[in-house]
Amino acid sequence: MNLMGLQGGQYKPLSSEQITTIHEASLKILEHTGITYEAGLEETIKLLETNGTSIDMDQKRIRFPKELVTTQVALAPEKVLLCGQDPKNDMNLTEDRVHLGTGGAAIKILDPDTGNIRSTTLYDLYKVSRLVDQLSNIHFLVRPCIPTDIDKKDYDINMFYTCLAASGKHVMSGVNDEEGLHRVMELAAMIMGGKEKLKKRPIISITACFAISPLKLCTQSTRIMQEAIRNFVPVALSSAPMAGSTSPLTMAGTLAQLHAEQLAGITICQLTNPGAPLLYGGIPGMANLKTMGYSGGAVECGMMNAAIHQLSNHIKVPNYNSSGLSDSKEPDAQAGYEKAFTSVLASMGGSNYIHHAAGMLESMLTIAHEQFVIDDEIIGNCCKVLQGIMVDEEHLALEVIDSVGPGGDFMTSPHTMSHLRKEYYMGNGVTDRKARGKWESEGSQDARQRALVIAKKLLANEKSYIPNDIDAAIREKFNILLPDK
Template identity: 35%
Template sequence: MTAPLSRRGGGRAARVAARATALSEDQRPVRPGLIGGRYRPLTEAEVTRIHASALVALDEIGLSGAPASGVEILTGAGARLGEDGRLRFPPALVEDMLAKAARDITLPARDPRFDLDLSGQRVHYGTAGAAVHLVEIDGQTYRESTLQDLHDAARIAHQLDNIHFLQRPMVARDLTDNLELDLNTLYACCSGTTKQVGTSFSDPANVPDALDLLHMIAGGEAAWRARPFVSNSNCFVVPPMKFASESCETMEACIRGGMPVLLLSAGMSGATAPSTIAGAIVQSVAECLAGLVYVNAIAPGHPAIFGTWPFGLDLRTGAMCLGSGEQALLSAGCAQMHAHYGLPGGTAGGAADSKLPDMQAGWEQMCSNVLAGVAGANMVYEAAGMHASLLGFCHESLILGDDLIGQALRCVRGIEVDDMTLALDQMRAVCMGGPGHYLGTPETLDRMHRDHLYPRLGDRTSPRQWEEMDKPDLVAKATARKQEILATRSPARFDAATDKAIRARFPIHLPA
């Protein structure tokens, strides 16, 4: 006969105290690097057909627009330059470079706690984009984004558990000089967070100064090369099937400087990519395979993210529709292709077409974040804060996104099935002479914080409790959290001597 479960007395105080103690990383209900991949929108035969079609596109169509340096690099590796100026890639060349490509890489952060293990189908969420507006919640208005806005976004992201990396989400529109823009973007991001940072460069000539700045932050070039905590987000192609010449030159300079690169192909389905989901994935895969050949022809095994980012398009109006079900499928299908190649991959998820953090934004952000995550994308970019189809960024939405991504990560974690979780012993004890419910059982109390994720800002009270608390507003709570974060000094700030040296060398616009 099974002994009845113990009652809640006795050790209840100890259990309450234990629950108040922060869980170790491996016991948290969600955490960076949970393994996805259980959702597969494509069959294996369909994956094979997409790969084969991408090889045909590279061999027969190829890409135009490579800079002279790229033509030399790629033809030296085995690509063919046609009389029409297009570089074509034999399948054997692509397969050879796939064999040389970096796998199971780790993207370092300034703080090793935030390193990103991209092996297998480990999932991470972060920001991205180049929004030109900040969403002002109070007046429900859009204004041009500034360097301070960008720095504040980095500071906020640093404090959010489910934002695992910061790729620059906004352009500092108050800076007009391109070199100062690139340098101050780096400074604003790196002084705001010690998580992995991603950025772009407006001119390849700006890369050497940017690397000098990163060497100063790291403590020397050798320290930087050992742990490159900033990646180059590189739109090396202008879809369809055309290299972006200056971006390619930037990529070459970043590779020589030891910086990881995100090979970013961002065609718009129906405009700069085929309108079908399968066709848009084929083109994006083909373009990124060309980028992979490029990178490994320069430096075999250099860390590169396979960045297939095809975007949806509303064919009635020509507007981007990043919050659509089609977008979610595009991103999930791309994640499946990354897994097919065994490459570290990134795709878009979580951007909203809605202009404000409202119900429309909620369904749009959750749909693509969940599908990209459960499909196993290593890096899900634009996962929080982005509105108006990438035109606007919102600090409050970034904070609300932390809750939302937490729930998406819980879906990524999936369902554990073992003797303990099947709970037959609990069922026997509760149902056969026990209390007839599972509230307060040792197993329920032991697992309540390991199996269940509780939102920080989301409201689960009853209508009566909600009224008694003066009907708290979700966005208002996010604003209060923002003010709390920004009221404290950023833990990512550089030491005084380093900051003084940086300011003596570069025109830094943020106040000391």
């Protein structure tokens, strides 16, 4: 059952009038309030000034004319293709087509053997990537954890290498600097057989946290964003305000500010390289004003992320956003309902590239093998909702009803057999529907225990997607720290 790229858009938290109101408010923010910037963006500022923005050097404020924003945003592609090394994992991001996958930069993992918390390693990244590769409802791989056991200078190349070796799905991650970006681009080109082939089939993309909310350009991430755009590497323009902390407490205010940040980022990108592929990357969240921390599992996060797709769709740019976060510290009931609510809302909203949807716990600080498996099941259910109910002659089954007749049963009907595994989502084995006696005889395992068993079975399957000769050339050129299999 193919549950990738299904049609969303059934849930619309904003009316057409509200979308227009927020969009116009965002344009007003850019024109009157403007955005500020960190030092070191002289070339970007010059580019903006040359093209008609108003620069107040004393206040370090950039103000964007409405006409400039509207013109430049219209140049951004309505469709972005993100490819896997295995073509069956290719994703066509456009309109209301929905894809869900991993995300984050966790620094802790629930050890699958001890159950204790510990720091994440490069080998953890490899194992999680192998797991994601085999979980069919997780559509893409955004690097889910940071290897804390290697030097920062080796992060970029090793994170991308490890993900690309372990998975045939599309790989996205941030990078530390422009040099790291170019090394990663060279790595991907070696795997694909050249830069032009990589451009036609981008197996990597970059996330750039260009905006420091509220309304401030980050120097390093803006430079990375523009360099990726210059090289036609697809880039997600990430900005993640927290309502009540780095954006207004109200959802409408947060959406207006975030949309303004995205419009500014898209304008900069299209002035840098018109027509280059990008994703509107609004990730609205909430601050926990009791602790001043991040509250990722709130139902309002699902509502706002669904609204984000409506805003991106309004300007005809595919979007990247978030679901599946939880404030829970382990795979428990709280994690289940927080993830299910936000993921079903974001997917029914029609979001194109929903990251964080698998594996994350403790508001993005922690991952767990079993959580990836549980979330694969949750995502599968979300996608089944998007399929809707088929109503045609075959599915209405009038002839079958007539042949069975009043008082009969459908258990042995050929029609039942032919639809048994297609009409209903069967899951990946996490959900238990056995009778109590059977469940008890098999060890009385809960969902977390069953998921961990599934994860261990999948991780017994070793594989590398990088051919041996290319792998040898990569290892000769770069300091690859993952042991050669």
